[in-house]
Amino acid sequence: MNAQVVLGxxxxxxxxxxxxxxxxxxxEPGQETITIYVAVKNNGTEPIQLVWFSRLTDIxxxxxxxxxxxxxxxxxxxxxxxxxxTEAARDYVVVPEADFAQLSKGAILDVYFxxxxxxxxxxxxxxxxxxxxxxxxxx
Numbered sequence: 001m002n003a004q005v006v007l008g009x010x011x012x013x014x015x016x017x018x019x020x021x022x023x024x025x026x027x028e029p030g031q032e033t034i035t036i037y038v039a040v041k042n043n044g045t046e047p048i049q050l051v052w053f054s055r056l057t058d059i060x061x062x063x064x065x066x067x068x069x070x071x072x073x074x075x076x077x078x079x080x081x082x083x084x085x086t087e088a089a090r091d092y093v094v095v096p097e098a099d100f101a102q103l104s105k106g107a108i109l110d111v112y113f114x115x116x117x118x119x120x121x122x123x124x125x126x127x128x129x130x131x132x133x134x135x136x137x138x139x
Contacts, residue, residue, distance in 0.1 A: 007113065007127040012044030014081070016111070016129055019088040021138050032100045034064075034093050034138055038111055040078060041086040049116040050078045053125075054091040056109055056133075058102035065093035067112050067123055077116075107133040 004017040019037035027033055036054045053075040055066040070076075076091035091111075095103065109132075112125035 003131065005129045006043070007129070008044060008048070012042075012046050012048060014043055014048060014050075015041045016113070016127075018109070018131060021133075023138065024092070026097070030097045032095045032097055034095060034103070036076075036091045036093065036109065037088045038076065038091065039086055039088040040081060042081040042083050045083055047080045047082045048078075049080050050089075050113055051075045051116055051121055052089070052091065052111050052113045054093055054109060054111050056093050056095070056103060056107050056138075058099065058107055059105050060102055062099060062102065064095045064099075064103075065091075066110075067125070069093075075114075103138045104136055106135040107138060109133050 004015045006013055006015050008014045017039050019039040022035040024033040042048050053067045054070045056064045070093050071091045076089040078087050078089045081087045111129045113127040115126050
């Protein structure tokens with residue numbers, strides 16, 4: 001789970017890694033909110049700004065979150081990340097309370113990154129990363 005993945009272009013690479021998971025207090029009865037912090041380090045020479053969406057898949061194949069769904073549909077949004085700087089941004093996925101126990105047995109986290117180059121954002125990912133999440137990390 002602690003793997004760092006190099007993404008971006010040859011001219012402007014960045015490294016993504018999972019910073020942490022948190023289980024928030026339920027905002028609505030019968031639902032759990034899983035907060036996912038992903039850290040991005042800009043290894044390039046120009047500032048970058050990213051938006052990303054998280055998707056969790058439990059061991060039975062049930063999917064939660066995804067593009068246009070996580071973080072209330074807006075995804076995690078970084079500020080402008082300058083060269084040699086790291087920023088962690090918060091994304092979250094809402095899971096029915098009845099399904100939460102399955103995620104504590106292990107999961108797959110897919111994160112879809114889009115570079116924000118203008119005021120309009122395409123929901124077509126520029127980069128995709130998949131991490132295996134060990135049992136009990138989400139608990």
